[in-house]
Amino acid sequence: MDKILLKKILSDFQISDDLLTFNKISSGYINDTFKVFTNNTPKYILQKINSKVFKNPEYIFHNINLIKDNSVNIGITFINSKSNKPYTINNSAYWRLMNYEPGSKTFNTTNDNLVAFESGKVLSNFHEKLKNLDLTNFKEIIPNFHNLTLRLIQFEKACNYKENNCFNEIALIKKLSTNFDIIDNTKLEIRLCHNDSKLNNILFNQANKGLYLIDIDTIMPGSILYDFGDCVRTLVNTVSEEEKDLNKIEFNKEMFKFFIDGFKPSLKTINKNELKLLSLSVALMPFLHGVRALTDHLNGNKYFKVTYENQNLIRAKNLIKFSEIALLNKEYMTRLITKNSI
DSSP: OOHHHHHHHHHHTTOOOTTEEEEEEOOOSSSEEEEEEETTEEEEEEEEOOTTTOSOHHHHHHHHHHHHHTTOOOSOOBOOOTTSSSOEEETTEEEEEEEOOTTOBOOSSOOOHHHHHHHHHHHHHHHHHHTTSOOTTOOOSSTTTTOHHHHHHHHHHHHHHSOOSOHHHHHHHHHHGGGGHHHHTSOOOOEEEOSOOOGGGEEEOTTOOEEEEOOGGGOEEEOHHHHHHHHHHHHHBSSOTTOSOGGGOOBOHHHHHHHHHHHHHHHTTSOHHHHHHHHHHHHHHHHHHHHHHHHHHHTTSOSSOOSSTTHHHHHHHHHHHHHHHHHHTHHHHHHHHHHHHO
16 A cells, blocks of 8 residues: 555645555455545545446546436535546546545444344435436446346356366356346336445444445446345345355345335335346346356456455355345245335
8 A cells, every 4th residue: 555645646635634544445346445544533535446447437426426416415425626526537547535424334244133224224215315317417337237148148258268167157157047037028117226235335323324325436327126136135145245155155034124124115116017026136136246256257357356366256156156045035025025015
């Protein structure tokens, strides 16, 4: 971590203090994120946007500004640079600075029913705030981000690209993929979505009350299925997606029930096509992420950050296993969703 560079970046946001210190936050797979302290007190979150993933970083700020122009508050406060923009550019890299939410925290996994309820509430509030916005001028940040058909084509190319020892995982992906054909064949409403609404992208206060969604780079038009599935799969899976012992992976039905209690306002407003596929989305999203993780492993880890050998392979095995388990719980989820949508 280059402290001189980080202080230089902060000076572009008109922040200079000899007492500035930094801690790198390592939970994210994409951007480089730092917690900034002044006199040992956390004050800011500084992020370097990964330009290999986000080919047009200016699109991120375009979409956020459109939301702001519509007087919608999604929680995060960005600090403008000297050029009066919510970012600065250093050596072609985009950096942004946000105020730190005092006493806030995130969870990678949890067994807390209150966290489950609050997660549903935060996601529902997010969609309720944005549901009436005109999508015409919003940019597509990452084209085909959740396009499973495209991800499977990329996966097939990666399988053919080189010899590998992932035969079991490859066969399982091909077997499970047909479960999701119905999504391609269903007309879904396009709405403004977070598109990366996993549990550790929800901010909580010290009392475990939900605050708002963070890591909002991927806010763009999409389907509520993706937000619902991503949030639930990280909430009801009892272990981290890097757990190597697949026997530990379970589906926590009680956590799902509390999540649905929090998400209920949105269940009463979304259409029938979306309602009937919500339960399938809980299997879709880990499957999609598992396909992407295995593709990246086969391609030499070009997309997701890895810190140890076969990390993407472990993620893929874990995610695909949970997708299988979610499919087994599909009827249970459908009954609960239907009951709470009336």
